[in-house]
Each structure stands twice: as structure tokens, then as C-alpha cells.
Amino acid sequence: MRSWILDWERRGRSTHKGVSMKRLEGQVLLLMVLSAFVVVVFINHVTKKDPVAVQRELSLRELKQLIKEQIHAEERYLSPEKQSQSKPKIQNDNVLREESKEKRKKTFTSLEKTESSHEITSIRSDASKKRYIVHLCDSTRACAGWGDRQRGVVAAYLLAIVTNRVFVLNMTSPCPVRNFLKPHKYHWEIPDSELAGKSAITVGGVRATDYHKVARFQDFNKIYNYDVIYLRSNSDLLNIIKSNPLYKKKIPDWANTYRHRAFKNGWEKLMTPTNHMTKRLNALLKGVDLLKQGDLVCAHVRIGKNAQLTNDSPNRNSIESVDALWDFLSPYVKNATRMFIATDSMEVRALARKRFGKKTLDSGGTIIHIDRQRKSGSACDGFETAILEQLILTKCHVLVVSASNFSIRGAFLRGTNDKLFMFRNATITPFNMGT
Template structure:
């Protein structure tokens, strides 16, 4: 009897131990499943966060807005000139850099025309199209700083302490030169500008441009259409030979301040285009009758694009290149001079799309123009880059030396 009780007791203990063991295993398994589920959820959230459209965009408007400071590139058409669009773009870019150096929120206000910048170039990593709420703005100190054509400011960016120069909460800022070279010299911001040290000028401009902008859907449709007409996917070994021919004051834009190119300069530019079409074609086992004519047997391999501020030049290009020429149609306007033009926004659309096409050219001929230089910077590098110099003809040029070559500050 005592033996039987002992056996029953041992069996009971064994059953309890088995139950405890199963509970432990189940608990561990559940814990592992929960951990795996949690890890998967974190990965999923991280993935969703990365791909959320605005997740990487710096708005600068979080938190207490009354304690934030702002630098606003402003072109309102009321307080003096801003320059052409690419003068304005240079002002935007240096304004953005100064906002970073001074820990300010950067915004853009271009209201001199009814054309909304974000319709052509949308915000990318910086939400520059936000506005300061009126109830917040009313409590902040403001200042307007117009440095258009200011040589003093152009030189001063090499030494300025911008915190002392700009003391108010909101700085409405305007400028129009190329300040990059001088800004790189500023020892007050050596640490914050360290990213510029080993970058070329075109590399710096590319970074700023892509921080601020991405191509809008409207402009992308224009570029896609141009791409299909100029360099269709089915065509191999294709090249795009381009020129920007800026005339300055001419019948199309009679209000422009200066004559930039002469008739002889235009002839030099067209001759250059002909020569390059022939040269590229010969390299692809075709022949060219001479260096000043082209034939339809080349048009599948070489296309010509010309951006210009003159309808007369445009018509000449149409006649001379015929099958080789691919046109980006639209209205020609000067953004500063043509504010009241009934088709100003159509002109703005053509201007921006022309510029972006120029950044993709295999061979690019420049004029003395902010559009030309900015296109070459965003295009990057000096390979296939040429400059048409007034009364001196066409010469090979380097992207780092364009300012000195054209004797400009912008």
C-alpha cells in the first residue's frame, strides 16, 4: 500500500513537471513569434516612412513658429527688378545657402508674374513653397535686403558674419550674381561649408538644385515628348547637339538691355552645329557633303536643338537643319521684361523646359547668358562644352572658367 502511494506521488510530480515544461516552451515560442512580428512591423513602418512622398522633405515649420527665423527669396515685381529667371535662380540658390548657414527656414516667393514656380519646378527636399501664417508674421521683425547688382555684397560674402548682417526674424532677400566662389572662402562658416571643399562648381550647383527642385509633372510631359522625337528608344548611338543662342535686344524682345550676339556670332554658332552634325555622322560610317550642309540620312543618329530668344534665329535654324532639328515649341518671352505678356506663363514653361533639355546635350554651345551657364553647371563637366564669344568665334571651354571667360559676376 505504501509503495502504491509512493508511485502515485511520483507520477503526480512527473505530470506537474511535464506541464511546467510545456508552458515554458509555449511561452518562449509565443515570445519569439511576437518578437518576429514586431520586427516585421518595424521594417514595414520604416519602408513606408522612406516611401512616403513628403517624409524626407524639410519643411522647417514644425514646432513653435513664433520662435523660428526665416529667409525668404522674394521677387514681387514691386520693389525693384529681380533680373531674368536665371538671375533669380542664382539669388534663390545663395539665399538657400545663407539660410542653412544661419539656421533659418528657407522659402521662395515669386509673385512678379501669375506663373507659379512650383508648376514648373516643384519642391524636392525643401518645402520652400510654404508661407508664414499671418498671425505668426505679425509678431516677427522683418527686413528687406535687395542685393541685385551689388558688387559690395558680391565681395562681402567671402567675409560676412550673416548672423550679424541679418538680425531680424524674417529676411526678404534678393540677389542675382554667382556667389559660390566667394562664399567658399568664408572662414566664419568653414565647418558648415566643408561639403563644398572637394566639389567643383558644377557639383555644388547640382547639389543645391536637386535639394530644392524636382521636375513638375507638367514639364516632365514636355521632356518625355521631346525625348521621343529627338532620341527615340529604338535608335542606337544617338547624339543631341545643342546651342543656346541669346541675341539680347532684338525684335522678339525689344526691351532687353543689351545686344548680346551679332549676326556674325549667329553664323559662327550655326556653322559649329553643322560641323558637329557632320563629324558625328562621319564617325558612324556616314558621309557628309561638306561642313556646312546636312542630309536626311543623318537624322536618325544626330539631332539638333537650339534654344534662343529670337524668332528670327529660330526660323533660320528650321530652314538650315530641317530633318535634324527638333523644336521645343512655345512662346519666347523674357520673364523680367515680359511680365505683362498675355502668354507669360506659356513662355515660362518653354524657358524652363528649354533649360532642362540643354542639361542633357552631348554637345553644348553656350552664349553669354545666365541660362547658358546654369545649364552647363547642372549638365556637369566640360566634355562637349563650347563657348560662342562675341566677335571671337567658338572655342572649347571649361565649366569652372565660364565667369572669367565671359567677364561676368553672374
């Protein structure tokens, strides 16, 4: 019997090799054999029958058959067929776990991709949602003179800041301003393609004021709910924008000051002369000691309608009144190296040379009104002259301005009230820009 059991165990091990329950099977079988043996001994003890008699009643064959039936029952439970049926279940569980793991991994990866996609979309969306204020000055409509344009540019820049828009400068009349001035601390140039396909509206114009109330009292973006606002403006909106309660906390430090200082700060953030203009300026000021007070004396004489500007506005000053200006300047010019006159009249230039001789600094540039005569063949030269002459005014130790934005903006950029005067109606009086 022992050999049979061992033989059965060997078969069990070979049959169920690799099955985790083989130890349990052996223990169960051994327990069954021992139980049978105990039964035989018990019966023998109770009946007082000899082992042979007991074996007759419970023969080894029957015991073997009983054990065999138990074995078969266990084998049926752990038979290859059952194992083949149970293994798929185990495999399925493993597969399910692996599939679940893979699914979670894919889901996580998908979420990562989705989040990454959202980030990219968000960036692109932000880029696509960028809105713009374009200060527009082209040949299709009037833009006004240089000083008027300057105040409109700085105002548009501030408006772009408080409305969270990108500021763009598009000034191509009478030729691109980029020929003479380039971006300084703020890059105001973008490719045309960036604005393509966006909703747009054109607002304002020379002397137009319909948008002033919006800038002062309302939400500019709400009223002009467009991607691109083309702003044609020569208005000084600085104080208007600063008075709007919606924008008070958005006013940058550079603008949160007096009007003339805010203009200077804003302009210098936007503009600096090109290399070409810097060379021209340095050539004209050669020999002038800019660190020596009084070495450069300047005046702007705005006449208005004259032989050079036949379609200009009515006179600001008369030719006859210029003598009073020469008399005023003479004491300053006496101690200066050079004297410069910016003017819209060739006659005034000639009178200055006649009065002050070799000390007279003459740009020699073309005199035009850059807006009223923008279609003339020399319009671009005249534009360059206007910018160059204003640059000189910003360097002067003594400066007399006319009632003109051209020289008043030059005084703002000069940045001081020291030896600053106004020439009007044949009189010269101190001019104060503000504290």
C-alpha cells in the same frame, strides 16, 4: 482581591480596548499588587506581627485606595479625555504625514507638469524663434533673367544653412515658379501665416552688392538681426560665403566643391520638374536616344535686343554671326537624331530650321524676357518656355553656350566639360567650367 484585580483588568480592557498600552498597564498593576503584598510580608516578618495586626495598620482598604489612586493616575493619563486629546495629535501627525505626502506628490506632479510645460514651451519657443531667409522675386521689383535667378536661389539656400535659418522660395514673377518646378529634397514652401507678425527686413536687389561684405566677413545674423530676411539677390554668393571664417565649418558637403558642382548639387536638392513639365520634356525628346553619345546636339544663341525683345540689353551676338555657329555644328548634327536651338530670337529659330530641316527640334514656345516683359499677357508662357528649353540643354551630348547665365547654368546642370563650347563674337571655343 484577586477577583477585584481581574475585574479591574476586565474594565481596563473594555475601557482601553484598542489602546496599544493595555498589556503594559496590566503588568504595572500586577507589579504594584505584588509589591504591596511583599511590603505586607516584609512588615510582618520584621515586626513579627500577625497578618491581622498588619492589616490593621495597613488595611486592605488603604491598600486598595493606594492602588486605586495609582490606577486613577494612570486612567487620568490614558483617560478618554486625554485619549481624545492625544488622538488628534496622532491623527494630526498622520494627517501631517499624509498632507506632506500629498504635498510632495502634488509638488512632484507640479514639477512634472512644469517640466512638461517647459518642453512644450521650448518646442513652441523654438518654433517661434525660427528665423528665415526668403528668396523673394515678385512683381514689385526686378528679379533678372532665369539664369541669374537660379544662382541667387542656390546662394540664398546656402546662406540659410550657414546662418541656421529656414530657406523659403517665393518666386511669383511673372507667375509662380511652382507651376513648373516643385520642391525635391528640400521643402521650400511654407504658408504665409508662418511669417505673420515676425520682424523682417528686405536686403539686396538686382545688381545690389551691399550685403556681399557682410556675407564674406561678418556675422550675417548679427548685422541683420531680424526673424525674416527677404533676400532679393541674383548674385553668386557661394565662394563669398565659403570664404567667411565664421561659416567654414558650417558649409555642407554638397557646397564644399567647385562652384559649378556646388550649384548643380544645390539646385537639384531644391528643384525637380513638375509632372506637366516632365511630360512636355519627354514629348519633345521623343525618338532621341539619351544613352547614345552625340544623338542630341544643342546650342543657345543669345542675341539680346531684337524684334522679340525690344527692351533687352545690347546685343550679345549678331544675327550675321550665326552662320559660323551652323558651320561648327554641322559635323555633329550629321550623326545626331535631333538638333535643338534655344534662343531669344524667332529669326534664329527660322534660320536653324532652314539649315537643318527635319532634325531641328523646336519647342515652339513663346519667346520673352521673363523679367523685362513680365507684364505682358504671354509672360507666363514665356516663363515656361525658358525653363523647358534649359531642361533640354541639360540633356545634350554636344552643347554650345552663349555668354549668358541661362545656358551657362544649363551647362552646370549638364555636369560635364565633354563637348562643351562657347559661342561669342562669331567664334566657337571650348568652354571649361572647372575641374
